[in-house]
Amino acid sequence: MLRREILTVRSRLTADDMRKAAFALADRALELPELARARTVGAYVSVGSEPGTLALLDALHARGVRVLLPALLPDNDLDWGAYTGADSLARVQHGGKMALFEPSGERFGPDAIVSADAVLLPGLAVDGRGMRLGRGGGSYDRVLARLERAGTHPALVVLLYDREVVERVPVEAHDRAVDAVVTPSGVRRFGGPAV
Template identity: 55%
Template sequence: MADPQTPPRSGPPHHHGLAKLALRDQLLTARHRLGLAQIGEAARDLASQLLALPEIHRSATVAAYVSVGNEPGTSSLIDALQTSGRRVLLPRVLPDNDLDWSVYAGPASLQRGPRGILEPDGPLLGVNAIAGADAVLVPGLAVDARGYRLGRGGGSYDRALGRVPVGTFTCVLLYDDEVGLKVPVEPHDRPVAAVASPSGITRLRRTL
C-alpha cells in the first residue's frame, strides 16, 4: 500500500510555491559555489555512511539515482551496491515527468537521456517497480525535521515516493548545511524517513 500521508497545510498554496522557489534558488546558488574537491569528498563520505547502514546492508534491491552537476555524488555508491550483488534500480524520466525504472548494469549501461540525465539502457520495469525496492535513495535540496524534502520542482520523486510501501527505508542525500531547514510543505509532498549527509545519517520524525 502506498504511503497515504498528506502533509498539513499552514498557508495558501501560492505562498508555499513562492517560498519554495526562493529557498530553491538560495540552495542552488550555494551548491554552485562548491569546488570539485568538496563535491568529491562529500561523495566518498556519503557512500561510506550509506554502505555501512543496516537498512542498506540487508537490502536486496535498492532504488537510487545518478547524480548530476554539483549534487552529492552517487557514482561510487551505485557501483559499490551493484558490485556487491545488490539489484540497483535507476530512474528513467518519462515525458510527463514521472519516473520509470531500469536495472543498473554498470557504468557502460548508462546513456544520456532526453533531458541530459544519465539513465540505464535496460528494459523498462514500470513506474511501480520502485514499490519492490527494500531501500529508496532520493535526491533533494533540503529536508526538515519531519522528513519533508525540497526537490527541484518537477514533482517526480513525490509521485515515486507515493508508490513506496509504508515501512520501506527512504532517504534523501544532501550536504550537511541542507539538513534541518524550514521547508515549505504542499499537499503533494511526501516525507522520507532519513537523510544522509557527509557527516552522518539522521533519522527523521515522520508526520503521522
C-alpha cells in the same frame, strides 16, 4: 527562494569538494542497516553539483544489490531500469531540462519501484521533521504516491550536503516525510517506519 539559495551554494562547490563529499556520502550510506539488508534499492545518478552517487551505486552493485535507476518519461513520471555499472548508463537530454544519466538497458515500468527495500531520493534540503524539498518537478512525489498506493514501505533516504539539513522546508498536502538523511558528516533519522 530556498531552492535558489541552495542551488547557488552548490554551484560554488569545486570538483574536489564534490568528489570528497561523494566518497564520504557513500561511506555513511553503506553503514545504514536499511541498505545492508536491502536486496533491491531504488536510486538515481547525480548530475551537476548534486551530492555524488556513483561511488554508492558501484558499492551497492558490488554487494549484489539490485539497483534500480530512473528514466524520465515525457509526463515527468519515472520508469526504472537496472544499474550494472557505469557502462550501463546513457546520457539523455530531456528538452530544455538538464541532461540525465539513465539506464540504457531494459525498462521495467513505473511500478518496478514498489519492489525496492530502500529508495534513495534526490533533494535540495530536508528539515527536522524529515520533510524533503525537491527540485519541484514532481517526479519523486509520484514515486512516493505509487509506493503508498501499493502499500509498500521501503526506507526513504535523502542524500544531501551537510548545510542542506535546515530548520523548515515548505510543505504541501501530498508531501511525505523521509526516514533518514545522509550527509558527508553523518546520518540523521526521523520518525518513520522501522526497517
